Amino acid sequence: MTWVMTFCRSLAYDETMEQFTKTQLKDLRVLTDFVRTYCNARHATTERHSCELPSQLARHYRADLKLCPECAGLLAHGISKRRTCPLEPKPACKECRIHCYGKEYRAKIREVMAFSGRRLLLRGRLDYLWHYFF
Secondary structure, three states: OHHHOOOHHHHOOOOOOOOOOHHHHHHHHHHHHHHHHHHHHHOOOOOOEEEOOOHHHHOOOOOOEEEOHHHHHHHHHHHHHHHOOOOOOOOOHHHOOOOOOOHHHHHHHHHHHHHHHHHHHHOOOHHHHHHHHO
16 A cells, blocks of 8 residues: 555645535545544554645644644545546445445545544534435
């Protein structure tokens, strides 16, 4: 999984690209929250760097997003794939017929979603349960 070993400095996004749709932005906020929760719990001792998010997404977070290099690479890959997803409305990745992610990425994101989903629900974030079903 060498592609996830990038540092946050390499996450600069091209602001001239088209803006995110409302649905894409909602999906990316959920993905960012899940990756941040996973990184904070699993990589607490790893050195973290501030990550640059697309401006539309960054305005939803008060503080800088600090992630380890592995989680930053995972988030960057997820953002780029969501931006270029050809399906609208986008199905859940496990139900998608196209599978634009490799097997390694799907396994890692499945681990992140399972871990963070349970953790956030136990903390009272019922809006993620709503997102899951609708």
